[in-house]
Amino acid sequence: MTKRQMFYLFNFLVLATFAWAVVRDDDREWKTYQKGFRRLEIERVTDALSKAKTDGEKESLTLQLKAAKRSGTAIKQAMAPALNRYDRCVTCHQGFDPLTNPTLVNGYKEHPYKAPEVAAHKQHNLVKFACTSCHMGQGLATTVEAAHGEVAHWEEPMLTGPYIQATCVRCHANFMTLAGAERARHGRELVKKLGCVGCHSFNGVGGEISVDLGDIADKPTSRIDWSHTGDGPPDAHGVSALPHHKRSIKNWIELHFTKDTLTLVPGDPEGHQCAPGQKCEPVPPSGMPPFYKELSKEDAADITTYLMGQTDNKVPSNYFVYAAPEPEPKFASGVKHGEHVFQKYGCAGCHGEGGKQGRRNFNAKANEQTKMEEGVEPTLVKVIGGYSRDELREKIQKGVPASAVAKFNEHGPVPPLYMPKWGEKIKGEELEHLLDFLFSIAEKQEAW
Known part of the structure; x- marks a missing residue:
């Protein structure tokens, strides 16, 4: 091939590429x-012009x-x-x-x-x-x-469907009374009812056992282990993960309410994930209760919606809608106030609603237990009767550290849930009325 022929060929290829680019650009999705x-x-x-009757309508529609x-x-x-x-x-x-x-x-x-x-x-x-x-x-x-x-x-x-209401939470302090934010409101009510603040805090206010949820919507997805988030069977490496395009913080939050967290965050309870020849400290799985057994899919979506509104990315003050402080509730009796305190500090998170059923606590020692995952927190209605008022007050104030929680398997991990010291948070009238409430729900002890 001569230089002239190579020159013609090169120019033809450039022209063809340019023509292809024009055609390709005209076929953009948005242009369609x-x-x-x-x-x-x-x-x-x-169609409107063909039906127009007055000259004014026809003139306007002609311009349109x-x-x-x-x-x-x-x-x-x-x-x-x-x-x-x-x-x-x-x-x-x-x-x-x-x-x-x-x-x-x-x-x-x-x-x-x-x-x-x-x-x-x-x-x-x-x-x-x-x-x-x-x-x-x-x-x-x-x-x-x-x-x-x-x-x-x-x-x-x-965000689609109810999840879009998460952004109402971000900008509207009054979202609990805002028309159009009903699903987010229900999510917040469920968070309160389930006692999430017993383990989690919101911007520093609440429990200390697990992560602060005040900015959970900002958590980078790169910090999440997605290995056990999929629905299919695990591969040869034991991995069943969501596809990459589904790995969002919204889906991560929601999985905690639609899937067993023992599977989602399994930890290493047997201590097998060490290098060969080394001894591992066993790591418990997630301590989060199996809420998927209690909640509907709609409930899980509502909680996710509310939590997706928890962000540190604040909007400018002229965009934010402020709300008046919620009025302090009034109670007919000390027992009713104590019930409010029980809910306010998230006691239901470990002990169940109204203290009626202790929630799962991996490897905690329980009655009639055959494996580590059957460990539970105390069911208050059954155990409160075994305490005097002074003993129960002291237990609430001093708490029960993780190291003091009895294990089912002594070689297994430390149970993930424990009772924090509440002495600095629950005191005075709140503490005394909480005691009133707890003794009011205690099952009657059999007289000898």
């Missing part, structure tokens, strides 16, 4: 949606038709610098673009063209809030998969 929306708009306005035909394809972007949000969602969802559709409502049924009436959209101006401040997702992306955020290594996939 914009062309589809323009077609629907032309059909809608043409010209504008629809003249509209080209272009990436559209909503910017909310105060929230650090730059979103291209309206590139595809043109029905919610205030420049294209000022009413933010249309009658189309097909996604992504449809724009049903949503009160929250009118209350959260796109120019001020953008899109992902509420919906999450990858705002700068221009393909469906990437924009919705269910791709590997993206930490904030789009």
Whole structure:
């Protein structure tokens, strides 16, 4: 091949590459949606024009038709610098673009063209809030998969269904009375009822046994062991993990309420994960109770929604909706106040609602036990009667350290749950009324 021929061939390849790039660029996913929306708009306005009766209507619709035909394809972007949000969602969802559709409502049924009436959209101006401040997702992306955020290594996939109410929790201190945040409210009520604060704190307020949940929505997914999160059988290495695009903090939180945490976070109770020839200290599995047995899928979703609202990424004060402090509750008796104290400090987290059933505590010694996973915390209604008032007061104040919890298997791990010292938190009238409540639920001891 001569140099001239090589020159012609090279130029031809460059021209072909350029032509391919033009064709490829015209076939972008978002351009397909914009062309589809323009077609629907032309059909809608043409139909309305054929039915128009007055000259004013015809003139207005004629202008609309010209504008629809003249509209080209272009990436559209909503910017909310105060929230650090730059979103291209309206590139595809043109029905919610205030420049294209000022009413933010249309009658189309097909996604992504449809724009049903949503009160929250009118209350959260796109120019001020953008899109992902509420919906999450990858705002700068221009393909469906990437924009919705269910791709590997993206930490904030789009929130759908009830989960979107998590962002109400982030911005509205009054979400407990906010219309549209009912699922988040129910989630908070369940967190309180289940006694989560007995083990977990929220921004430093609560228990000390496990992680602080005040910023749980910010936890990097890279810090999570996903080895036991899948639904399928484990592979040759004992791993059954969610696919990478499903590894979000939302799914991690929800798994704690839909799956047995002994499987989710199994630890190393037998001490086998050492290098050959070395001795390992056994590690207990997660101490979290098997809430999946008590909760419905809707309950699990509601708790997840509330916890997804727990973040350290605060919004500017002019975006945040403050709420008046909750009034102090009043009680008809000391026993009722004591019941409130029991719930307030999360005693149900270990001892069950109303102290009626101790929850699982791996390798804790219990009656009629055959294996480590059958260990439980004390059922208060059965054991309280064995204490005097002074003895029970002292036990609450001093707690029971993890090292003092009796083991079922002496060679197994230290049970993950223990009773913290409550002396600095529960005192005075709260302590005395808690004692009143505990003795009120105690089963009557058989008289000799």
